[in-house]
Amino acid sequence: MSLIVKKFGGSSVANAERVFNVANIIIEDYKKGNNVIVVVSAQGDTTDDLIAKAKEINPDGVSKREMDMLLSAGEQISISLLAMAIEKLGYPVVSLLGWQAGFVTDSKYSMARIKRINPERLLAEIEKKHIVIVAGFQGLNRYDDVTTLGRGGSDTSAVAIAASVKADVCQIYTDVDGVYTADPRLVKKAKKMSEITYDEMLELATLGAQILNNRSVEMAKKYNVELEVLSSLQNKPGTIVKEVVNVEKMLIKGIASDNNVSRVSIIGLEDTPGIAFKVFNQLGKRNVNIDIILQSIGRDKTKDITFTVQKDQRKETVEAIEAMKQSLKFQDVVFDDSVSKVSIVGAGMETHPGVASKMFEALFDAGVNIQMISTSEIKISVLIDAAQSERAVNAIHDKFVD
Amino acid sequence: MSLIVKKFGGSSVANAERVFNVANIIIEDYKKGNNVIVVVSAQGDTTDDLIAKAKEINPDGVSKREMDMLLSAGEQISISLLAMAIEKLGYPVVSLLGWQAGFVTDSKYSMARIKRINPERLLAEIEKKHIVIVAGFQGLNRYDDVTTLGRGGSDTSAVAIAASVKADVCQIYTDVDGVYTADPRLVKKAKKMSEITYDEMLELATLGAQILNNRSVEMAKKYNVELEVLSSLQNKPGTIVKEVVNVEKMLIKGIASDNNVSRVSIIGLEDTPGIAFKVFNQLGKRNVNIDIILQSIGRDKTKDITFTVQKDQRKETVEAIEAMKQSLKFQDVVFDDSVSKVSIVGAGMETHPGVASKMFEALFDAGVNIQMISTSEIKISVLIDAAQSERAVNAIHDKFVD
Numbered sequence: 001m002s003l004i005v006k007k008f009g010g011s012s013v014a015n016a017e018r019v020f021n022v023a024n025i026i027i028e029d030y031k032k033g034n035n036v037i038v039v040v041s042a043q044g045d046t047t048d049d050l051i052a053k054a055k056e057i058n059p060d061g062v063s064k065r066e067m068d069m070l071l072s073a074g075e076q077i078s079i080s081l082l083a084m085a086i087e088k089l090g091y092p093v094v095s096l097l098g099w100q101a102g103f104v105t106d107s108k109y110s111m112a113r114i115k116r117i118n119p120e121r122l123l124a125e126i127e128k129k130h131i132v133i134v135a136g137f138q139g140l141n142r143y144d145d146v147t148t149l150g151r152g153g154s155d156t157s158a159v160a161i162a163a164s165v166k167a168d169v170c171q172i173y174t175d176v177d178g179v180y181t182a183d184p185r186l187v188k189k190a191k192k193m194s195e196i197t198y199d200e201m202l203e204l205a206t207l208g209a210q211i212l213n214n215r216s217v218e219m220a221k222k223y224n225v226e227l228e229v230l231s232s233l234q235n236k237p238g239t240i241v242k243e244v245v246n247v248e249k250m251l252i253k254g255i256a257s258d259n260n261v262s263r264v265s266i267i268g269l270e271d272t273p274g275i276a277f278k279v280f281n282q283l284g285k286r287n288v289n290i291d292i293i294l295q296s297i298g299r300d301k302t303k304d305i306t307f308t309v310q311k312d313q314r315k316e317t318v319e320a321i322e323a324m325k326q327s328l329k330f331q332d333v334v335f336d337d338s339v340s341k342v343s344i345v346g347a348g349m350e351t352h353p354g355v356a357s358k359m360f361e362a363l364f365d366a367g368v369n370i371q372m373i374s375t376s377e378i379k380i381s382v383l384i385d386a387a388q389s390e391r392a393v394n395a396i397h398d399k400f401v402d
Numbered sequence: 403m404s405l406i407v408k409k410f411g412g413s414s415v416a417n418a419e420r421v422f423n424v425a426n427i428i429i430e431d432y433k434k435g436n437n438v439i440v441v442v443s444a445q446g447d448t449t450d451d452l453i454a455k456a457k458e459i460n461p462d463g464v465s466k467r468e469m470d471m472l473l474s475a476g477e478q479i480s481i482s483l484l485a486m487a488i489e490k491l492g493y494p495v496v497s498l499l500g501w502q503a504g505f506v507t508d509s510k511y512s513m514a515r516i517k518r519i520n521p522e523r524l525l526a527e528i529e530k531k532h533i534v535i536v537a538g539f540q541g542l543n544r545y546d547d548v549t550t551l552g553r554g555g556s557d558t559s560a561v562a563i564a565a566s567v568k569a570d571v572c573q574i575y576t577d578v579d580g581v582y583t584a585d586p587r588l589v590k591k592a593k594k595m596s597e598i599t600y601d602e603m604l605e606l607a608t609l610g611a612q613i614l615n616n617r618s619v620e621m622a623k624k625y626n627v628e629l630e631v632l633s634s635l636q637n638k639p640g641t642i643v644k645e646v647v648n649v650e651k652m653l654i655k656g657i658a659s660d661n662n663v664s665r666v667s668i669i670g671l672e673d674t675p676g677i678a679f680k681v682f683n684q685l686g687k688r689n690v691n692i693d694i695i696l697q698s699i700g701r702d703k704t705k706d707i708t709f710t711v712q713k714d715q716r717k718e719t720v721e722a723i724e725a726m727k728q729s730l731k732f733q734d735v736v737f738d739d740s741v742s743k744v745s746i747v748g749a750g751m752e753t754h755p756g757v758a759s760k761m762f763e764a765l766f767d768a769g770v771n772i773q774m775i776s777t778s779e780i781k782i783s784v785l786i787d788a789a790q791s792e793r794a795v796n797a798i799h800d801k802f803v804d
Contacts, residue, residue, distance in 0.1 A: 054482075057421060058490040069481070069485070073479050077472060080456075080468045084468050084469075085459050087464060144523070
């Protein structure tokens with residue numbers, strides 16, 4: 001008998017038929033004698049519909065407190081409908097809102113962080129052998145006001161519950177059946193992995209393999225919660241994410257490409273101390289996330305700074321830099337939206353020299369020009385022309401995965 | 403400076419334009435220096451949409467606990483949207499769910515009763531000069547589970563808050579601009595009353611003048627909360643409902659007709675002691691509401707019992723009686739769905755004999771046949787053919803209201 005936490009996203013409960021599909025997955029585990037806690041997101045487009053209603057009232061942006069009040073109604077609808085389906089199938093069930101399940105968060109409306117979970121109610125319902133359906137994505141702050149965790153927050157809700165009740169596994173159901181060595185839509189020979197470490201998963205998540213929310217993997221690592229990524233539409237094992245995995249021959253675990261990236265260059269910056277700090281401090285204040293940074297010596301005692309940002313933050317970034325023209329003294333700021341970041345991830349590369357050169361060789365053979373390079377202990381990223389992204393990923397995959 | 407509680411129904415906040423209309427009504431009073439607490443129902447058809455979703459999952463009827471969880475999302479959406487509109491117009495506002503506003507109810511899901519309100523949060527928000535928007539229709543029971551008060555519950559929510567915070571007045575906004583001597587759609591000469599007593603309003607509410615929910619008037623009477631019924635679309639005074647009103651010349655306060663009624667007759671019942679008790683005890687167990695009862699001596703030591711029920715309970719009522727055929731011993735059970743209950747109400751009739759005969763005279767003159775009669779201290783009801791309902795109401799109105 002195990003204690004299992006399952007998380008289903010909005011598309012998994014988008015309509016009555018899918019709600020019953022999810023209900024059956026839950027019941028299958030419950031019938032085996034397991035205790036089951038389920039975290040669900042809002043149905044399909046509910047969140048977007050609610051956002052549209054808010055925009056109609058105030059297109060200039062409403063207060064985040066009221067937005068959280070509005071949006072949290074979405075999961076309230078999905079949890080009760082899923083509970084009704086399980087009831088209809090004849091099993092004991094109870095739905096709980098975030099605050100009923102004990103979620104205490106800080107007060108950053110729309111992007112709150114979970115401070116703790118008071119699991120008394122959850123455990124009491126489990127004790128009664130109830131299947132428990134919990135609203136993901138939401139909690140309550142110290143003022144007794146409803147907060148939301150931001151997009152992808154339901155993954156984090158599930159992991160937090162799993163940590164809090166010491167679940168045996170936290171299963172994240174998605175529309176893919178596991179974690180692949182590369183995006184199967186881009187790379188035909190991509191392989192599903194049976195196991196992967198938290199760190200590898202984190203790097204893959206950061207790199208745009210949009211399977212698991214980053215914060216949820218971080219939390220799983222911190223509290224040592226075993227994750228499983230699997231499909232709600234196919235009844236087969238997925239990919240287990242845990243601290244240490246069986247040693248496999250594969251040197252790299254995944255190849256990811258991310259096209260949601262822009263390159264920004266500040267040309268001819270005066271070469272004075274602290275100039276880079278000035279730039280990135282200003283951008284940090286505007287919540288711009290900087291990724292790869294490259295600084296080069298220019299001509300005439302000037303230098304160039306090049307870095308990447310998310311594509312949707314590029315406009316703001318360039319404007320912020322132009323606004324600093326007086327204080328910074330530079331010649332020009334240029335950008336390129338047609339770039340792609342291609343990365344390889346694998347805990348094995350720490351102990352295997354030559355991985356980088358193998359990757360560069362693959363790209364050279366494929367005629368792909370590398371614009372920027374960034375490395376970490378278990379990751380190598382290169383920035384290339386977006387048009388060559390798919391070719392690059394396949395070339396690297398062929399080189400590393402047999 | 404007054405403390406005002408306002409209640410708006412679902413149609414008043416059905417779309418963005420109407421939400422702003424309501425926001426402006428609220429702000430108008432707030433700008434005068436008043437403290438304003440607002441109770442709102444779910445938007446337009448939201449409740450019906452949510453019920454449809456539940457029916458799709460389980461047409462046989464879902465558990466009331468989960469239904470309450472589902473339905474209470476409706477007001478959560480409307481309160482946040484109204485708060486956003488007030489924010490947009492530049493005034494300080496906060497929305498509160500039923501439980502945040504301190505509503506504690508019993509555990510009868512879908513028809514919970516308010517046990518008390520803990521007004522700390524409400525008063526704290528008022529202290530901060532916030533306009534407070536409260537979700538009507540919902541509360542929390544002792545298990546920390548969400549309950550709903552049943553249809554029309556938002557009126558009760560508003561009156562309960564008004565009683566709890568000792569508001570100066572509780573204004574119930576509807577689609578009519580006050581209480582009329584008769585339904586203005588049926589009787590052209592119907593007049594709006596400036597004042598009416600709780601008791602008169604109660605009788606009118608019970609009789610199908612669907613302006614105020616009955617429980618809310620009972621509660622207003624109990625806690626002496628002054629009510630005002632007024633229109634959200636017209637900016638003018640409505641009708642005040644209170645304990646004692648200025649003596650007016652009018653003998654009767656209102657004429658109401660109710661077509662949602664059926665007549666059921668049990669013919670040839672064996673005339674044994676307790677037979678009527680048996681019948682109504684069984685129907686009571688099925689929550690059938692019996693209204694007018696008429697018992698007559700039949701032939702051959704049998705008797706007939708005739709009574710009225712709500713039209714939507716007629717089928718169940720007849721089936722329940724037929725199921726008792728063995729134990730009850732009667733000849734037949736018949737029913738008529740084409741009947742209407744027409745009533746006159748007025749505290750003045752207690753001290754004025756001859757009101758009943760004046761009413762019967764009006765009906766006789768109009769050629770309306772009376773099937774059944776029922777009276778209370780301040781009310782006389784007659785059951786007539788539904789086809790003659792409008793003519794009857796007009797004839798009575800002409801007789802009593804000049």
